[in-house]
Amino acid sequence: MEEMVYIEQPVEKTRKRVCLTLDLKKDPELIKQYKHYHKAENCWEEIVAGISKSGIEVMDIYNVDDRMFMICEVDAETNFDEAWEKMGTYPRQGEWAELMATFQHAIPGHQLEWVRMEQVFSLKESLAAKGIIKE
Numbered sequence: 001m002e003e004m005v006y007i008e009q010p011v012e013k014t015r016k017r018v019c020l021t022l023d024l025k026k027d028p029e030l031i032k033q034y035k036h037y038h039k040a041e042n043c044w045e046e047i048v049a050g051i052s053k054s055g056i057e058v059m060d061i062y063n064v065d066d067r068m069f070m071i072c073e074v075d076a077e078t079n080f081d082e083a084w085e086k087m088g089t090y091p092r093q094g095e096w097a098e099l100m101a102t103f104q105h106a107i108p109g110h111q112l113e114w115v116r117m118e119q120v121f122s123l124k125e126s127l128a129a130k131g132i133i134k135e
Helices: 028-038 045-053 080-087 093-101 123-129
Strands: 015-024 056-064 067-075
Touching (some): 045 093
16 A cells, blocks of 8 residues: 655745835935845845844835835734834844935935835735635
8 A cells, every 4th residue: 555645735824014115315326235235145144133033024125216115024913013113122223224224215204214105906805806706
């Protein structure tokens, strides 16, 4: 009789996604330096460790011109605001924030910080609302 082999498939955890935005100073050299610091090989070890320990499971930053767009994901049970605040307590986070502030420019009408964005469209929700798929 042949032995049954079971392969465990990873189960995707339910996560919450938060998107944030921030501008960079309109200086091509400063934007180049900002991107340099964020390359995997250049980002400080303490920074990525602190992000991970805070409960933020995914953090991706995108750029167009001087606009930055950050996508974060946390476990469904994690409070994002608490995780964000906790992240700032880990080693060298304040030093990193000060350094990054030299490249950043506040979004008009906001302080110099990453600003949470409002979701205005969800394909999944729209398909479910139209009865095309069920959530």
